[in-house]
Amino acid sequence: MEPFVFFIFSILTLGGALGVVTTKNLYYAALFLIMSFSGMAGYFVLLDAGFLAAVQIVVYVGAIAVLILFAIMLSRKVMTRNEPLLNRQWGLGLATAAIFFFVMLAVPLNVKWPLSNEVSSGNELVQLGLAFLGSYVIPFEVVSILLLVALIGAIILARDTSDVEVE
Amino acid sequence: MEKLLLLTPLIPIFPLLAFVIIIFGANKNNKLSAWLAIGGIGLSTLTSWLVIAGTIMGGHHVQAEGWRLPIPWMPTGEIVFNMGVGVDGFTAAMLFMVPLVCLLIFIYASEYMEGDPRYARFFAYVSLFAFGMLTLVIADNLLLLFMAWEVMGLCSYLLIGFWFEKTSAKRAGLKAFLTTRIGDVLLFAGMLILYSYTRTLTFHELFKPETLEMLSGTMMWGIPVSALISLLVFGGAVGKSAQFPLHVWLPDAMEGPTPVSALIHAATMVSAGVYLVARMLPLFAIVPDGALRWVAIIGAITAFFGATIGIAQNDIKRVLAYSTISQLGYMMIALGLGGFLAGVFHLLTHAFFKALLFLGSGSIIHAVEHGAHHVNDHHTDPQDMMNMGGLYGRMKRTAWAYFFGTAALIGIFPLAGFWSKDEILAEAWLQWQEAGFMSLPFWAWLAGTLGAFLTALYMGRQIGLVFFGKPRTEAAAHAQEPGNRMTIPLLVLAFFAATLGFINVPFIKGGWLHHFAGEVHAASHALHLEAIPFQVSVAVVSSIVALGGFFLGWAMYRNLKAGQQDPLEKMLGPVFTVLKNKYYVDELYTAIFIKPTVKLATLCAKFDYDWVINPIVNTVGRIGVVSAIISAKFDEIVIDGLGVLGTARFFKWTGKELRLTQSGQVSNYLLTIALSSLTLVGMYLFFIRM
């Protein structure tokens, strides 16, 4: 059963990813990206990380993908021009990616990992909460500051400064 | 029982809430803000009583060992820094005094401050002040204590300079802030050293025998760490509790409103220093030779020295201020001689009768001010005792409360001050008997006894000047007793000033307070924690001294006429002038610290502009000009011809070739990065792993 589900999600994830890089329409690329993200959420469910799956959907589908769609729509003129999305070095890029894939394939195929057969107790939410406010509290705070800075930075960058009106 | 103790963290929360609400919401509404402040501290008082009840029910276990609520704060990886609250007998005793006195002062202030344009702000500040002191008392570690300590420092600045339109008030606030800051820095340094050696700041962990042993055994710069820390911590207490030589801020603190003076001098600020020393006493006690001795010496100097200045002051509040300095000296004597409980006992009783005296003086000032308004006189200083006289007939309630406070302060049997001051003197006396004549305890006893005489003298002088004789000004003649909200707190305080001594009378179970609070430091062997038997000789001597001093002062000043010369001045001559000018300590500090600093700055400026730097700069400039002319020739011939143009040609050629790689295309750069990292990974896999 699980391999079957895994294959379904793999098709979603990898197919979506392939769609992102092959389609000529940027808007479809974004939709494919969403498909890929959803597949990854499924991956996380299979990996007993339900919370992460929900985070994946909320953040990637609900926020990042919507942002990307907005960005695409705001730069709509680019899309109607219908010029090829690929640049001049795409062949070299494809080769690099392929080489990378085959080089990296050596790792999962050759390395013996110190696998563990223990089964987690299932209170991953509690564990996550404790870890975030325990051992990882400082990275947690740093990330929250980072998010705040990104929020403010994004607003300042994206604001149209040419016609700001002062009441 | 435990349930009641769980309420401890709530005690300081109420005043804090009052502060926040007043600042952010109620600052337009005077009545509401006063009620909020009073309500906040009232709830604190109630909660404190519940906690005290819990401590009493908890018996020896809670009173001696303490009950703690550690709150993990800042869990960084493995180490968790706990910052909790704790209650033991000592804390409970403080919790009886602090919120109650604060409550009475707040009620008093609600009438006293009426008509002030910043009425609401005043209550916000005093609430914050009370929050600071309550947090300090219930803190179970030095860091939280220090935070509260700093909150109080801030509040003292804000409150002493509350009437900041007056230059003197502004300066007094600044002075208090800067002077106590010297002590704070010392205390903070002590804390840092302590933490670096012990990795904890929690009291009960610090006072474990093995920790103390480690501290006294370890050396730093050739002296035991414990000695270093103790002296630094004591430095903090010297600043906060206005001990010699950092006492200068305290008399100036009189510039604040009178309730603030009462708050600072009785319940909060200055007790914090004594509290700190008392709390850290085990650390002082293990220092092989010395830390406690210094506490006692400083205490004795302060006790005598403060009392002598007190007899020559004319400002009613300044007399009390020097009296506070002197009484704090007594507490330090007790702590320095190892008499933990004697010091604590005096701290508690002193808070009540000194608050009473300050509020009483406030009430007198208020009355005289009222009188001055009545006769349209705006030049009389309402705080000058020489402008008063005969007030007994006009304000009986205040007068009687004031008499009780005075009697308690000078130690008339059987009021509170008698028991607490005599315990200190008895402690010194007993140790003197052991250590012999001319030893430290002897000098401490002598200073204390003389101080007691002087105390009685200046209080007698004050009573005589203020309440008896004929009114020396029109304002005094028209003084009027203030309303109930001011006089009732006085009566309550008078009750406690009269009776509080009985909690530690040696005849009752050998001192009840000893059993309640005295065993906090039971683990420390260097301290004298057992109750001291009643010393008849000490009591007789001090009683005679006190009564004698009082009647002397009363008799001399009772019938002083307006404009007449001060009889003591006639007697003492130049000595009186020295005392009147507080031994010229302020002038000394101005001469030693402030003027040289200004001079130094002027010198530095001169050094810069006229003598050294500017001439050097100018000379260097001239040399530069000359050498530039020479090197210009050299440049034209050698550098330009061969070096620069040659190098430039070389780089022009290489640049022309290499710039082709900088396409400005992000994708190209990305590809380069990807290929390079791929190469590196490939090399790693190929050469190292295989």
Place this chain on the structure above:
Amino acid sequence: MEALIHWLADLLAKWSWWPFAPAPSATVVVWLVYAAITAFVIAPLAMIVLTWLERKILARIQDRIGPNRAGPFGVFQALADAIKMLTKEDITPSGVDRIAYNIAPAMAAVAAIAVFAVLPVAPGIIGTDLNIGVFYIVAIGAYGILAVLMAGWSSNNKYALLGAFRAVAQLVSYEVPMVLALITVTLVAGSMSTADIVAGQGSGWYFIAIPLTFFIFFVSNMAEVNRSPFDLLEAESELVAGFHVEYSAFKYALIMIGEYVHMLAAASFSAVFFLGGWRGPFIDWAVQTSPLLAVVMGHVYFLIKVGFMIFVLIWIRGTLPRFRIDHLLDFSWKFLTPLALLNLLVVAFVLKLFQPGTSAGIDIPAGPLSGLYLGGWGQTLGLLLGSILVVLVASAVVKAFAHRSKDAGLRAIAAAE
């Protein structure tokens, strides 16, 4: 019913065409069948019933009779409308982006239906009791937003696109206070599981303990389901019909199904989170004595509460005028979100005061008021007081702002108070 499931499962197990693991695949198929029933039967049914109810109640509010021709009280009116809608010609305008245009309505309906997976209808009756149930609801909401965006974009119509932009701005804005309110509920219940949240309301519904949170949740939910007064994105007078202006026939029906199912979900989850879900008189007794009775009672109680919530939603639609778009966004960012944050802080503080010594088997410091022996009621009372405090603070702040406002009318109102 149970027997039916077993029979079906056995049957499927015998097929077992999948080589890996036969039995679970059977269970999966059973669940798929269930899910299909929910999606294909309940959803259209909900739409039909709700549209009829809405028209009827609105008519009553406006002193009219409402649909009254088809069947008694016009109950078949909605059915007739549905049939009309399905038999209309399915127009796909030229110039639309076909793929997205066709996917969007389905996605809208699916996103609305999928949240029912974690809805606890009665004791033990729940699709799947996820331990991240609350979070799941939020996550699924993201697809609803996407559907709107896709529909608006692919219609190739500027009204649709504007409507979609407005809709996304509104949905994203109101998601923030809604999530904050849900976090508050999670904090109080100590669990994200919807079943646990219902179970946790044994001593007092959360409506009593945290009424302010209920208010925040309800208002932002109204905005999330585009109900009046937040129905800007289909403001007929301004935008024709918003993002679905180009849709017709079956696709239009799907979008409508999505909307009404979403509304049903909003009402249901309001009931679950704040009105005690299936809780009601004697239900605890019923759970212990007869599970079947408990299930029946649970359904009844639950339906009553959901019905009430829906009635309130329709009632509000009949009463309040529509917001302006800038007011709508201001209301979310400048009022609801800060309020929700403050509320969250206060609730967390109160909970800390009442916190017991252990949580999920881990020792933590007990709160100072944990030992007051009031049970859950002490906490409920504390939370209620906290809510009242927040409301007072918020009203004071609003009043202060109104005093300083440039708008003379607002100042006058504030001064009159």
Place this chain on the structure above:
Amino acid sequence: MTIPLSWWLISATALFSIGLYGVLSNKNAIAILMGLELMLNAVNINLVAFGRHITPLEVTGQIFAIFVIAIAAAEAAVALAIIIAVYRQRTSINVEQLDSMRF
């Protein structure tokens, strides 16, 4: 039957490579950003898979994945803001035309 670790790793590697290709071969800034998101997600899959199969009792892998997601969100927000600002300036988001930093 659980999925062996190597399946996850291969899948993640494939995803990463696809993302890499997208980053290297696109001239549209938004498309490059999408490739980047794919790469980050591939890393997440690896983190969670390792966490699940090597230390199932701890949640370290998930924690790092959440950090990565948070950082990715921040990065996407800023990057899109930059893209929009650039678009406003030059009415183009083609990175090939953004070459004023070259020789």
